[in-house]
Amino acid sequence: MKKLSIILFVTLVSVTTFAQTATKRVKEFNLESKVAIQGYDPLAYFTQKKAVKGKSTIAASFEGVTYYFSTTANKDAFVKNPVAYExxxxxxxxxxxxxxxxxxxxxxxxxxxxxxxxxxxxxxxxxxxxxxxxxxxxxxxxxxxxxxxxxxx
Structure with a gap:
């Protein structure tokens, strides 16, 4: 029972911390309708060395912030390591x-x-x-x- 209580407590703290982080990020980040970089693909800056507009149909969110991507491959790479590309x-x-x-x-x-x-x-x-x-x-x-x-x- 004690182990279950600890697990529930850790889960609650984790969910609460995530919610606080997401709320803070949405408040402080440069967003338009929760979308970052005015809809540009964050991966393209690294892979194509230029700004490329993303598509709303290829989107992923990280801690409350949404990003658009020009390709599914870029979205997949972002999802694996969002901190590297934000x-x-x-x-x-x-x-x-x-x-x-x-x-x-x-x-x-x-x-x-x-x-x-x-x-x-x-x-x-x-x-x-x-x-x-x-x-x-x-x-x-x-x-x-x-x-x-x-x-x-």
Whole structure:
């Protein structure tokens, strides 16, 4: 009986933690109707080295956040290891997160893979923040990591 109680308790804590994590992610991530990266395929940035629009018919969710994919193979690879392909900083502009700790919209076609992670940037009105990021990447990355941790935890 004691073993069953422990199992039930661990299950309850796990489900509660997942629900809290999913709720926090949906609140803090850059989403449109719970969809990340404006519907772009997160795998394509790594495999095709370009932004490719995903299809709503090929979708997967991870901890409350939905991603669209251009192919079933990309979806399957994501499902096996979602953390490897999710964008940094909840899909917000990496430069703004590093410079000011702000959540700024992105242009999904302006990106860079940094240390194996997808970083996205604001690029509109003659302001491409990827250029600014490249001038001080190490410093901005460290600040962005710290700022995002404060937001998501």
């Amino acid at each position: 964008p940094q900083y909840g899909g917000w502009c990496a430069y703004a997160m590093g410079a000011n700790g702000e959540k700024v919209e992105i242009n999904p076609e302006t990106f860079k893979i940094v240390d194996g992670k997808l970083n996205l940037y604001y690029n509109a009105f003659f302001n491409n923040t990827l250029k600014s990021w490249n001038k001080d990447e190490v410093n901005l990355k460290n600040k962005a990591d710290a700022n995002w941790k404060k937001i998501i935890n």
